[in-house]
Amino acid sequence: MTLSNVIPQGTGRGLYRALAFRRLLLLCGLLLLLLATFSFDLALGPARYPVSNVVSALLFPSSADLQTRVVIWDIRLPIALMAISVGGCLSLAGAQMQTILANPLASPFTLGISAAASFGAALGLVAGVAIFPAAVQYMVPFNAFIMAMAASLFIYGLSSVRGVTVQTIVLLGIALVFTFNALLSLLEYLASEQALAAVVFWTMGSLTKATWSKVWITFAVLIVCIPFFARHSWALTALRLGDVKAASFGVNIRSLRLKTLLGVSLLAAIPVSFVGTIGFVGLVGPHIARMLVGEDQRFFLPAAVLCGALMLSATSVICKIILPGAILPIGVITALVGVPFFFALIFADRKQVW
Amino acid sequence: MVTLQLKGLGARYGSGLAVEDVSTPVFKGGELTAVIGPNAAGKSTLFKRVAGLLKGPGEVVLEGARNEPRDALRYMPQDTHANAVLTVYESVLLAVKQGHGWRVSDRELAEIDQILEALQIADLAFRNLGELSGGQRQLVSIAQAIVRKPEVLLMDEPTSALDLYRQVEVLAFMQELARRRGTLVLIALHDLNHALRFCHNTVVISSGRLVSAGPSRQVITPEMLREIYRVDARIEQCSRGESHIIIDRSAA
Structure with a gap:
C-alpha cells in the first residue's frame, strides 16, 4: 500500500460516470412512462379519445370542441394530476421516513399518520364533529389533516427528546396505528348505516375527490419539499451509513432528522386528507426506486417521486381498462396490482432491497 | 505544522462522566500516536469527545491547522455495518461531497480512485456495502476517513477486523501518509506490538482516566x-x- 503522487487514470472514474449516466437514463425512462400513463389516464373513461386528441386538447384548449374540453380539462385532468401529485408525495414521504428512521417498514401508513387521518375523517362523517369549526363545508379533509398533522407532530416531538432512538420512534408509530384503528372501529361500531358506508369508502382512498385547488395544494407541498431534500441530499444519503458514520462526516444528524420529519409530515398529511388512505405507495414506491437507482439521494429522490406518481397513475389506467365506467377505490387497486409487480421485481434478479 | 493537545478533557455519556480529566503532551503532525487501554476503558468516548460529537469539560487545543477545526479534524468510528444500497465508490464519494454541491468533478473522482488503489480495494469499488466482509468494510472506512485529507485523524480500532498482512500494510501506509502529508494520527489499538512498532507516542487510558502518555517505548x-x-x-x-x-x- 503506497500513496502515489500521480493520480491514476483509473477505471473507477469512468465506471462511476457510466453508472450515473445509466441512472439518469432510468429517470428519463420513468418520466416518459409517467407521461404515457398520464395521457392514457386522460384518454380513457366512459368516452374514449385518441391520445392525439388529448394532447391537442391539452396544448391548444381553444381548438378542441366543447365536450372534449370539458371532459379533459374539468373532469379528467384534476383526477389524473391528483394521482401524480398524491403518488409523488406519499412515495417521497415514505422514502425519507425510511431514510431518517433507518427502517424499511417506515411509511405514512405504518407510522400511524394515515390511521390518524382516517379517524379524523370518521369523526366528521359519523359524529359531525368539526375540529376546525370555521370551515364546516371542508370538515372531512380538515379533520383528517389536523389529525394526521397531530400524529406527525407527536412523532416529531418524541424524536426531539434526547436519547430517543429511531427504533423507539418506529415502535411508537406502530402503537399509534393500533390506537387510531381502535378508535376508528369504535366510531364505525356506533355509526349509522349511511355514515358507516361513507367512512368505509373514505378509508379506501379515492381520487374522485380531486378538485383543482386540492391539486395545486398537493403540488405546492411537493414543490416546497423537493428543493429542501435536494439541498441536503449528500447528508441524507450519509444517514443510511448509520448515525455515527454520518456524524463523523460532519452531518448534524439531530437537526437534519427533525427538519426532514417536518417535511415528511406535510407530504403525508396533505394527500391523505384529500384522497383518503392509500397505503401501498408510501411503502413500496421508495423500495422500487431504491432497486432501480440505489440510495444516492440525487437519483433516489426524483426516482421515489416518479415511482409513486407512476404507480398511482398506472393503477388509474388499469382500473379504467379492467372495468370501464366503474369507480374503484384506488387505494385497494394499487395494492392488488402493485404487489405482484413488486414481487416480480424482487425475485427477478434478487437485488438488494434493503 | 499541526499540533494537538488535550487539557483536562472529560466526556459526558448519559448522566455521568465516562472520561475524566485527560491531559496529554503536545502531539505533532507527521506522527502516529497510539491510544491503548483495556476494553471499555473509554478510548472511543475520548475520540468522540475530541471530534466534538460528545460534550464535556476541558479543552482540545488544535494549533497550526490550515483549515477550521471542523474541516481539519476527521474521526473514523469503529466498524459500522451499513446495509445501504450504495456502492463502495459512492460511499467514499459521500465522504468527499458533504457540504458541497451536486456536481462531481473529475478531480474528486480521481482522488477516490487513488485512495482505493492505495488501499488495494479498487476491485471492490462497485460492490454494494452490504456484500462486504468486516475487514473490507474497515478498509472502506479508512478510505472514507483519509479521502478528505484531514490534518488530524482519529482512527478508532481501524485494524480490528483485518488479517495480519492487512494490519501491517495499513499501519505502514498510515505511517507513510502521516509523514508525507504532515497528518497527526491518533489511532486506537489493541495490539501493543503494533503500538511499539508503528507509533511514536502512546496514550494509556483505563477506567476513563489517563494512566500515562509519552513516547511509546517509555509508556509501554x-x-x-x-x-x-x-x-x-x-x-x-x-x-x-x-x-x-x-x-x-x-x-x-
Whole structure:
C-alpha cells in the first residue's frame, strides 16, 4: 500500500460516470412512462379519445370542441394530476421516513399518520364533529389533516427528546396505528348505516375527490419539499451509513432528522386528507426506486417521486381498462396490482432491497 | 505544522462522566500516536469527545491547522455495518461531497480512485456495502476517513477486523501518509506490538482516566502491562533491535 503522487487514470472514474449516466437514463425512462400513463389516464373513461386528441386538447384548449374540453380539462385532468401529485408525495414521504428512521417498514401508513387521518375523517362523517369549526363545508379533509398533522407532530416531538432512538420512534408509530384503528372501529361500531358506508369508502382512498385547488395544494407541498431534500441530499444519503458514520462526516444528524420529519409530515398529511388512505405507495414506491437507482439521494429522490406518481397513475389506467365506467377505490387497486409487480421485481434478479 | 493537545478533557455519556480529566503532551503532525487501554476503558468516548460529537469539560487545543477545526479534524468510528444500497465508490464519494454541491468533478473522482488503489480495494469499488466482509468494510472506512485529507485523524480500532498482512500494510501506509502529508494520527489499538512498532507516542487510558502518555517505548512497560492489562510480560529486543512484548501469563 503506497500513496502515489500521480493520480491514476483509473477505471473507477469512468465506471462511476457510466453508472450515473445509466441512472439518469432510468429517470428519463420513468418520466416518459409517467407521461404515457398520464395521457392514457386522460384518454380513457366512459368516452374514449385518441391520445392525439388529448394532447391537442391539452396544448391548444381553444381548438378542441366543447365536450372534449370539458371532459379533459374539468373532469379528467384534476383526477389524473391528483394521482401524480398524491403518488409523488406519499412515495417521497415514505422514502425519507425510511431514510431518517433507518427502517424499511417506515411509511405514512405504518407510522400511524394515515390511521390518524382516517379517524379524523370518521369523526366528521359519523359524529359531525368539526375540529376546525370555521370551515364546516371542508370538515372531512380538515379533520383528517389536523389529525394526521397531530400524529406527525407527536412523532416529531418524541424524536426531539434526547436519547430517543429511531427504533423507539418506529415502535411508537406502530402503537399509534393500533390506537387510531381502535378508535376508528369504535366510531364505525356506533355509526349509522349511511355514515358507516361513507367512512368505509373514505378509508379506501379515492381520487374522485380531486378538485383543482386540492391539486395545486398537493403540488405546492411537493414543490416546497423537493428543493429542501435536494439541498441536503449528500447528508441524507450519509444517514443510511448509520448515525455515527454520518456524524463523523460532519452531518448534524439531530437537526437534519427533525427538519426532514417536518417535511415528511406535510407530504403525508396533505394527500391523505384529500384522497383518503392509500397505503401501498408510501411503502413500496421508495423500495422500487431504491432497486432501480440505489440510495444516492440525487437519483433516489426524483426516482421515489416518479415511482409513486407512476404507480398511482398506472393503477388509474388499469382500473379504467379492467372495468370501464366503474369507480374503484384506488387505494385497494394499487395494492392488488402493485404487489405482484413488486414481487416480480424482487425475485427477478434478487437485488438488494434493503 | 499541526499540533494537538488535550487539557483536562472529560466526556459526558448519559448522566455521568465516562472520561475524566485527560491531559496529554503536545502531539505533532507527521506522527502516529497510539491510544491503548483495556476494553471499555473509554478510548472511543475520548475520540468522540475530541471530534466534538460528545460534550464535556476541558479543552482540545488544535494549533497550526490550515483549515477550521471542523474541516481539519476527521474521526473514523469503529466498524459500522451499513446495509445501504450504495456502492463502495459512492460511499467514499459521500465522504468527499458533504457540504458541497451536486456536481462531481473529475478531480474528486480521481482522488477516490487513488485512495482505493492505495488501499488495494479498487476491485471492490462497485460492490454494494452490504456484500462486504468486516475487514473490507474497515478498509472502506479508512478510505472514507483519509479521502478528505484531514490534518488530524482519529482512527478508532481501524485494524480490528483485518488479517495480519492487512494490519501491517495499513499501519505502514498510515505511517507513510502521516509523514508525507504532515497528518497527526491518533489511532486506537489493541495490539501493543503494533503500538511499539508503528507509533511514536502512546496514550494509556483505563477506567476513563489517563494512566500515562509519552513516547511509546517509555509508556509501554512490564509494570504498565501488569497494572492495566493484568498480564506478566517482558519487553525484549529481537535480533533486529526491535522491541517486542512477550506475554508469560495472566497476572495473579
